Amino acid sequence: MTSLETAHTELLSQKIIAEIASQSGWMPFSRYMEMVLYEPGMGYYSAGAHKLGAGGDFTTAPELSPLFGAAIVETLLPVLESLKAQGLPTQILEFGAGTGKLAESILTRLNNLGFELDRYDMIEISPDLAQRQEERIQQLSKELNLSTQCHWLSSLPNNFKGIILANEVIDAIPCDAIIYQNDFWYWQGVTVVDNKLTWSVGKPVEQSLLPEALRNGNFSEGYVTELHTPANAWIREVANHLDTGLFLTFDYGFPESEYYHPQRAQGTIMVHHRHHAIQDPFHLPGLCDLTTHVDWSQIARSALVEQVDDVYLSNQASYLLDAGIGDIALEIGDPSNPVTFLPISNALQKLLSEAEMGELFKVFAFSKNLNNLLPDHTLEDLPGLRARNRL
Numbered sequence: 001m002t003s004l005e006t007a008h009t010e011l012l013s014q015k016i017i018a019e020i021a022s023q024s025g026w027m028p029f030s031r032y033m034e035m036v037l038y039e040p041g042m043g044y045y046s047a048g049a050h051k052l053g054a055g056g057d058f059t060t061a062p063e064l065s066p067l068f069g070a071a072i073v074e075t076l077l078p079v080l081e082s083l084k085a086q087g088l089p090t091q092i093l094e095f096g097a098g099t100g101k102l103a104e105s106i107l108t109r110l111n112n113l114g115f116e117l118d119r120y121d122m123i124e125i126s127p128d129l130a131q132r133q134e135e136r137i138q139q140l141s142k143e144l145n146l147s148t149q150c151h152w153l154s155s156l157p158n159n160f161k162g163i164i165l166a167n168e169v170i171d172a173i174p175c176d177a178i179i180y181q182n183d184f185w186y187w188q189g190v191t192v193v194d195n196k197l198t199w200s201v202g203k204p205v206e207q208s209l210l211p212e213a214l215r216n217g218n219f220s221e222g223y224v225t226e227l228h229t230p231a232n233a234w235i236r237e238v239a240n241h242l243d244t245g246l247f248l249t250f251d252y253g254f255p256e257s258e259y260y261h262p263q264r265a266q267g268t269i270m271v272h273h274r275h276h277a278i279q280d281p282f283h284l285p286g287l288c289d290l291t292t293h294v295d296w297s298q299i300a301r302s303a304l305v306e307q308v309d310d311v312y313l314s315n316q317a318s319y320l321l322d323a324g325i326g327d328i329a330l331e332i333g334d335p336s337n338p339v340t341f342l343p344i345s346n347a348l349q350k351l352l353s354e355a356e357m358g359e360l361f362k363v364f365a366f367s368k369n370l371n372n373l374l375p376d377h378t379l380e381d382l383p384g385l386r387a388r389n390r391l
Contacts, residue, residue: 011286020190025191026202044289062101065343069106074383077115078374081115091120091121093162099132104137120149161244164246173234177227178214197282225259228292236306244369247303251364255313271289311365
């Protein structure tokens, strides 16, 4: 770790410690997570650290291979074609677009299939990532002579008609930690001991804030898990702003029955640093990506509250196979040439293997008013979104 990095994490730590002191010595974990990730100029996503890829802290599916985005296009294209047929703008909006690799692979695949997208907009809170996205898309537009308009937005438009994407976004929305003690759930917050950040048990959690699985389940003494109130509110906001179209997101997590499994007694909070997963959330604040797994059951319920038409959940491997990723791999690579096909094969293995991203990563989607576009539509009509995998 460089002296600059040491100074950076120490500065943020001291700012967090000062705020804890101003709040009578205790901070909700959600506030700590918010500061670690998003504190202006100091948080992980607000400062200029290199985050993605081999030289960063973690690698996402779009970074592994353009096959990921190309396969997603199989799901998106019927919706885009229907929008175009009705004289509506064909548009995609991506939250947290990383380095722009997903946008690049989607735009390239659409171009190869002869479809001209009207708009591809992005919402990105990291200034350095937004700059990398813009540079990548400008270069791609020159190479392919694209007419697609790209804009960087600060908020989701009202009454949006089109497709909304989010790859590994929900896991970075601040959550709260809770702990089960003496037959009650308590807030698990952050305090300071000997000038170091550490866990501290707070007040009892209001019963109305607990999902039914936590109110009625049997949990061992000291069982720790998370509440995802901000993430559930975010998905409701997205569903509320989507007028007509499709929302599609990829992230690691579990349905409720697995999320609150008796053996998952330490919760799912972890940090990622230099491709290592570390369970200590107080490790190098501001230099590490602090995340939590997604409770997909709560996410689905939150979307349904906003009157979406249908919801879908599958593991990543099943979705990508249904979307034809194998055929796309054969289309762009020659299996008889091991030099060129080996990287494609390795990427497929990482995307699909149960031991890699295939099972832990899930695909969640919901549609809204697509029956106005696709006759007799359900999500199972879209490539990759099959009825057998629906939530």
